[in-house]
Amino acid sequence: MEGGGVDHLAEERQKSRFDVDEMKIVWAGSRHAFEVSDRVARLVASDPAFRKDNRNLLSRKELFKNTLRKAAYAWKRIMELRLTEEEAAKLRFFIDEPAYTDLHWGMFVPAIKGQGTEEQQQKWLPLAYKMQIIGCYAQTELGHGSNVQGLETTATFDPQTDEFIINSPTLTSSKWWPGGLGKVSTHAVAYARLIVNGQDHGVHGFIVQLRSLDDHMPLPGITVGDIGMKFGSGAYNTMDNGVLRFDHVRIPRNQMLMRVLQVTREGKVVQSDVPRQLIYGTMVYVRQTIVSDASSALSRAVCIATRYSAVRRQFGSQKGGPETQVIDYKTQQSRLFPLLASAYAFRFVGEWLKWLYTDVTQRLQANDFSTLPEAHACTAGLKSLTTSATADAIEECRKLCGGHGYLTSSGLPELFAVYIPACTYEGDNTVLLLQVARFLMKTVSQLGSGKQPVGSTAYMSRAEHLMQCRCSAQRVEDWLKPDVVLEAFEARALRMSVACAQNLSKFSNPEEGFAELSADLAEAAIAHCQLIVVSKFVEKLQQDIPGQGVKQQLQTLCFVYSLHLLHKHQGDFLSTGCITPKQASLANEQLRSLYSQVRPNAIALVDAFNYTDHYLGSVLGRYDGNVYPTLYEDAWKDPLNDSVVPDGYHEYLRPVLKQQLRNARL
Ligand SMILES: CC/C=C\C/C=C\C/C=C\C/C=C\C/C=C\C/C=C\C=C\C(=O)SCCNC(=O)CCNC(=O)[C@H](O)C(C)(C)COP(=O)(O)OP(=O)(O)OC[C@H]1O[C@@H](n2cnc3c(N)ncnc32)[C@H](O)[C@@H]1OP(=O)(O)O
Numbered sequence: 001m002e003g004g005g006v007d008h009l010a011e012e013r014q015k016s017r018f019d020v021d022e023m024k025i026v027w028a029g030s031r032h033a034f035e036v037s038d039r040v041a042r043l044v045a046s047d048p049a050f051r052k053d054n055r056n057l058l059s060r061k062e063l064f065k066n067t068l069r070k071a072a073y074a075w076k077r078i079m080e081l082r083l084t085e086e087e088a089a090k091l092r093f094f095i096d097e098p099a100y101t102d103l104h105w106g107m108f109v110p111a112i113k114g115q116g117t118e119e120q121q122q123k124w125l126p127l128a129y130k131m132q133i134i135g136c137y138a139q140t141e142l143g144h145g146s147n148v149q150g151l152e153t154t155a156t157f158d159p160q161t162d163e164f165i166i167n168s169p170t171l172t173s174s175k176w177w178p179g180g181l182g183k184v185s186t187h188a189v190a191y192a193r194l195i196v197n198g199q200d201h202g203v204h205g206f207i208v209q210l211r212s213l214d215d216h217m218p219l220p221g222i223t224v225g226d227i228g229m230k231f232g233s234g235a236y237n238t239m240d241n242g243v244l245r246f247d248h249v250r251i252p253r254n255q256m257l258m259r260v261l262q263v264t265r266e267g268k269v270v271q272s273d274v275p276r277q278l279i280y281g282t283m284v285y286v287r288q289t290i291v292s293d294a295s296s297a298l299s300r301a302v303c304i305a306t307r308y309s310a311v312r313r314q315f316g317s318q319k320g321g322p323e324t325q326v327i328d329y330k331t332q333q334s335r336l337f338p339l340l341a342s343a344y345a346f347r348f349v350g351e352w353l354k355w356l357y358t359d360v361t362q363r364l365q366a367n368d369f370s371t372l373p374e375a376h377a378c379t380a381g382l383k384s385l386t387t388s389a390t391a392d393a394i395e396e397c398r399k400l401c402g403g404h405g406y407l408t409s410s411g412l413p414e415l416f417a418v419y420i421p422a423c424t425y426e427g428d429n430t431v432l433l434l435q436v437a438r439f440l441m442k443t444v445s446q447l448g449s450g451k452q453p454v455g456s457t458a459y460m461s462r463a464e465h466l467m468q469c470r471c472s473a474q475r476v477e478d479w480l481k482p483d484v485v486l487e488a489f490e491a492r493a494l495r496m497s498v499a500c501a502q503n504l505s506k507f508s509n510p511e512e513g514f515a516e517l518s519a520d521l522a523e524a525a526i527a528h529c530q531l532i533v534v535s536k537f538v539e540k541l542q543q544d545i546p547g548q549g550v551k552q553q554l555q556t557l558c559f560v561y562s563l564h565l566l567h568k569h570q571g572d573f574l575s576t577g578c579i580t581p582k583q584a585s586l587a588n589e590q591l592r593s594l595y596s597q598v599r600p601n602a603i604a605l606v607d608a609f610n611y612t613d614h615y616l617g618s619v620l621g622r623y624d625g626n627v628y629p630t631l632y633e634d635a636w637k638d639p640l641n642d643s644v645v646p647d648g649y650h651e652y653l654r655p656v657l658k659q660q661l662r663n664a665r666l
Pocket residue numbers: 096097098102103106137139140145146147148149179277278280281283284286290293372373376414415418424425426427428431435438
């Protein structure tokens with residue numbers, strides 16, 4: 001994407017055998033999406049106000065103030081340039097700094113939209129859209145995060161005054177973690193147990209004002225602050241994750257979000273037709289966006305590692321010629337290319353999940369709740385699968401870059417520190433896999449009952465065949481047949497689920513059985529989710545994809561993704577009898593040959609992400625590959641090099657040296 005200067009990767013770019021510009025459009029999702037993304041990326045990269053190369057050097061206070069400045073400036077630009085919602089979202093993406101606005105737009109607004117009545121939406125959304133109020137999502141407490149039903153904050157209805165009294169009865173009921181809460185939010189959607197006439201009606205959302213709109217001071221009864229520094233310097237410390245306590249704070253009755261359940265003026269509790277689970281709807285929405293974010297974070301790390309692997313040379317010089325590019329080592333390829341393929345795979349499954357979410361939202365509006373369990377299982381499972389894989393992949397990319405990957409200027413340490421909490425927030429990844437497993441066990445228990453499995457479990461309707469089929473691969477080329485690959489993944493996923501169901505049936509208490517078998521259940525859930533990713537990649541290839549060689553590259557990546565999973569999890573495939581050891585070995589042979597096909601296209605495949613050097617934020621991942629001079633110059637910019645002799649020399653270094661001198665003379 002960058003222009004000018006010597007291109008050290010030019011030769012690599014000439015090797016590619018496909019139309020990179022068309023691939024950029026496939027990656028972006030459409031020509032329109034590409035144009036928006038490209039324009040906004042350049043806008044951010046060219047504006048010095050969005051500089052980010054100094055954030056590791058700032059103290060927490062400076063860092064946070066700097067984030068406030070950037071967010072305010074971004075909002076000003078959004079207004080001045082009259083950016084659309086899509087453009088504004090891209091602007092926040094390319095600014096590349098976690099901020100309170102993520103939670104305001106990403107959770108506070110969606111919570112009101114999803115759980116508020118029409119009237120409540122009309123009242124609160126215009127204020128939020130104009131940022132006249134700033135909100136956060138205050139669910140997690142010091143004592144409970146995963147177990148939402150275990151939350152302790154109470155919202156007790158007072159019929160005398162027509163108000164709810166929001167209270168934190170214990171230390172562990174303190175809200176703990178919400179982003180944007182610590183120092184910024186004026187309002188929260190706070191989750192609390194609804195108590196009416198002494199009866200507990202479970203957890204619901206309430207809009208609570210936290211701070212004065214005049215002087216930003218906390219309102220009476222509110223104790224609020226930041227929970228402290230998090231992993232890494234810079235990184236997620238731009239966010240004010242907060243603590244919040246309520247001391248009998250009164251809010252009007254109409255500030256309970258009442259789409260799912262209403263409390264009348266008389267204190268009557270009325271359940272609407274909408275299922276209770278809709279209270280968890282904001283999490284479904286965010287989990288869906290996290291899957292697309294995974295492909296962004298992963299592609300970024302892979303772009304850095306791939307470009308650097310083409311620049312870096314070690315060993316293998318022939319007759320004084322250049323040494324071998326490390327990207328040509330088969331071990332480097334077998335570690336790097338599956339990650340490149342995963343970035344594309346997660347992109348396409350993210351697109352599909354977005355479609356699924358839009359579809360379920362439209363159905364919910366028409367009071368059709370039938371696909372909600374499927375949407376929950378898919379978003380929970382894919383969030384878990386893609387974030388775990390991406391967190392591991394960023395660390396792998398750091399190792400692929402050798403020593404220089406450990407430098408902050410590689411961009412990888414900060415990316416890792418920012419990304420890893422994705423395995424925890426919006427649902428701990430293991431807890432989410434167990435939700436998928438429950439869904440799978442329910443589906444398996446209904447097989448043979450006449451109820452046909454649909455959606456992501458439709459393959460289970462062919463249970464009779466999948467439980468006994470034998471893989472037909474006999475030659476290396478057979479592993480390039482989508483049907484052969486898909487059937488192996490379907491059979492493995494089904495057989496693992498059925499084995500769990502059979503083991504569960506041996507327990508008289510199903511909950512006890514579920515707890516005992518939970519590790520196996522989580523593995524069955526992973527197998528099911530991997531099947532979804534593989535099948536959505538295969539489906540993508542059935543579309544009309546223009547551009548010379550583009551489809552062929554995607555086919556290669558699809559098989560790299562599938563066969564590397566098959567190789568990594570061959571224990572599952574073999575123990576369930578889905579493939580034989582000979583077939584596993586043929587698949588691995590095919591995988592090796594696919595790596596050779598990816599090799600000449602690797603640089604172009606990461607160029608297709610269309611990342612600016614500003615967004616990548618990496619000396620190793622520079623578009624022009626001019627790594628060494630930049631690393632060298634950057635080192636001298638470190639504040640430690642401001643003086644030749646370090647501060648502290650006279651107090652702490654010189655006396656030691658002098659002491660040694662005296663000791664030596666003795
Ligand atoms: C260098 C780089 C710099 C900068 C980079 C820039 C940007 C950063 C990049 C990326 C950032 C991107 C995004 C950031 C986004 C987010 C981060 C910020 C905020 C995070 C926020 C949060 O974490 S909010 C809190 C989230 N909390 C959770 O997820 C809690 C998890 N727990 C639960 O969801 C539930 O309690 C449970 C599902 C585990 C259990 O529910 P419970 O009711 O107790 O029990 P069950 O009996 O199991 O379930 C009952 C039935 O309900 C069904 N169910 C459960 N959940 C749902 C649901 N969500 N939807 C629908 N249905 C659901 C369940 O299946 C059961 O159904 P049955 O039919 O079986 O009865």
